[in-house]
Amino acid sequence: MKAQLTLQIYRIIKRLGMTRSAAAKVLGVQQPHVSLLMRNRAGTFSVGRLMEFLTARGHDVEVTVRPTEFIRHKQGRNIPAHKQACGSSKYHVN
Numbered sequence: 001m002k003a004q005l006t007l008q009i010y011r012i013i014k015r016l017g018m019t020r021s022a023a024a025k026v027l028g029v030q031q032p033h034v035s036l037l038m039r040n041r042a043g044t045f046s047v048g049r050l051m052e053f054l055t056a057r058g059h060d061v062e063v064t065v066r067p068t069e070f071i072r073h074k075q076g077r078n079i080p081a082h083k084q085a086c087g088s089s090k091y092h093v094n
Helices: 002-016 020-027 031-038 047-056
Strands: 070-072 078-080
Touching: 002 031, 002 047, 020 031, 020 047
Parallel strands: none
Antiparallel strands: 070 078
């Protein structure tokens, strides 16, 4: 989830054409921390802090929690659907 949030922060900064110094002022962090974010390194930032960065730039962040969907395995066992699909992500950030 941290990687997806960091990617969204990166995309916003790039789309707006902000310098790292300008982004640091908006986010309330030092410029080296923005440099880490721009290299997809969340560092010591919590998921909550990354969400705050996004809301500071006027974006809503949604986290969805729902029951796991089960599928019937060929051996007759029910297994979580996300274990069946290769490369799927349990998290989605818009």
